[in-house]
Amino acid sequence: MLQGGLVLKKLFSRTTTVFLFLVVVFLLGASFYTYIQDRKLQSVSLNSLRMASWNLAQLDNEAGELDFQIRLMASGVGDPDNLLLRYDILWSRYDYLINSEESAPTREHDNNEERLQDLFAELRELEGPIQALAEQGDGRWVEVLAAWEPQKDEIRDLVTDNFVGDETSRLMTSVQASRNRLANLRFMTLGALIAVFIYFALAMVFVRRQSRMDPVTGLPNSNYLRTVRQVSPDKLIVACEIRRFQLVLGDYGNEGANELTRLFVRKLRKCLSSGDELVQISQSEFVMFLSPREGISLEQTARLLVEATTFDWRQPESVLHISAIFGIDPPCVGDGSGWSIRYQQAHRALAQAHEEGHSYFINGENLRKRIEEETQIHSGLSRFFNHEPCPLKLHIVYQPIVSTMDRNYVTGAEVLLRCQHESLGAIPPNRVVDLCERLGLGGHLGRWLFRRIARETAELYKDLGFHGNLSINLNPSMLTDQLVDQVQSLLIDAGVPGNALCMEITEDNAALEFETINRLIGQLRDLGVSFALNDFGTGHSSLEYVRELKVQRLKIDRCFVDGIELSEDKARFLGSIIAMAEQAYMKSVIEGVENEAQWQLVEQMGGSLIQGYHAHRPMPLADLIALLQDPATSYPLDLPVSTASRRLVE
Structure with a gap:
């Protein structure tokens, strides 16, 4: 296969291409040369040659008939009318040979036209004497015969020269040479066409092979x-x-x-x-x-x-x-x-x-099942975002965030995504987000989430005077220059105060580009929006993110909380993270506090806020409102507030 490839490369090298080009140029030159040579013979054809021969033969015959009538008249037995008729016929033949288009081949050969003109002039000179003698009925026909004899000999010479002379032979030889040139040219052209056809056929094979082979490795591509x-x-x-x-x-x-x-x-x-x-x-x-x-x-x-x-x-x-x-x-x-x-x-x-x-x-079977499920989820998401009937529904719930100093003081809530499919059941939120990111639906998900939050939480901020933070996770597709306009138009303009919004960035999202993220943080901070670094500790460069990103909160992942009541080392490590957050002037939000022992330890460590099942589970908006209306619950107020709202807090 490799040797075949080398042969094909040589076959389609520059040398071969130039050679074929020269062959084509040669054939074009030969065709042009043949055209120039044959142009002289373009009026010569078998029909024209036959016509020229017939005209000269008729001239000879008609001259013989006139000679016969003149001799009869000289013998005293001729008929004047027949003589005049034969004279007119010969006169017409000369006129036809000299002037007609059909006689052109005869005139164009050698000096035929000049000789015909001279003979015709000599014949016209005899017209007067013949006419006069014919009218008298008797006369000196011997003188006419003597004047006619040289003309008759010249006509015979003209006919002989045109039919058996060297010029006619050379003419036929030229015609035959032209035919030979045309035959040779056709043969060479046919050979060249066959060669070019074979060349192009091989070229198609070569190009097809090259297009299906990687030039670096020689592998099929x-x-x-x-x-x-x-x-x-x-x-x-x-x-x-x-x-x-x-x-x-x-x-x-x-x-x-x-x-x-x-x-x-x-x-x-x-x-x-x-x-x-x-x-x-x-x-x-x-x-x-x-x-x-x-x-x-x-x-x-x-x-x-x-x-x-x-x-x-x-x-x-x-x-x-x-x-x-x-x-x-x-x-x-x-x-x-x-x-x-x-x-x-x-x-x-x-x-x-x-x-x-x-x-x-x-x-395996699990992966095949997963692919089928993701196909169903993707179809459902696409139809859901297009407001079409579909088996998939998205909604949001809220998990309250409370203070370590007072578990009844709800400082805010994290907005959490929930997804339900008619046949697949509940779908994990991170799976939905990952699918949206992979399939180009991340922007649609972000805009839907903002609109839903604004529509649901309007009651919290307008009627209850609630001014706690709403923590919203940003997926990677939302971290674009359009984020600022979307927050302004879909959240703030819809009634959610800017200083009540906290946007959460996971470490994977932040890895996009620190400069871009910090520019967005700065622009949104002008609107009152704060930022948190979510799931701290689950990535590979957590400390770098803490140093580089201009965030106000650090959300410590549940993996650092699990087992702290059973291990002093784990508890000490969590305490060091909380202390680091304080030294960086950031509030720490500890996720995953599941029992009282963990709560007590986090409280002793000085953690600012807690989000976990031991405080509150995620809940729908109605339950969150009911929690905030509970007399035992307090929350940040948007002062001044209505009397009814103040009474609810008290």
């Missing part, structure tokens, strides 16, 4: 993959991706990335057996069709692939650790679910490996 109609159901379909390839591309450029790709492919090829196939989708993405190894499980096969593609890539000034991630769709029974579905499932397994942080993931 995505164009080839589109031609695959079926994959044996007993083969594994493996989707593969080089980790952090974009960093390699950024640090080492395209040449360095190509070098790594070639090295990676060599290592993958060592894992292939006879009948296996490796296809390159992009610089860093591949798909493999593998036959199961006898006595080796799918997990062992996956680990072998991982081990083969984990290595140190040594550069002149650095060493980069390279690894890959795999998604595997196992063999299926019978015809299975079709090649395209299996290919999709392999990539879904690859995405699942990414999400779980593993080196590989093998598709």
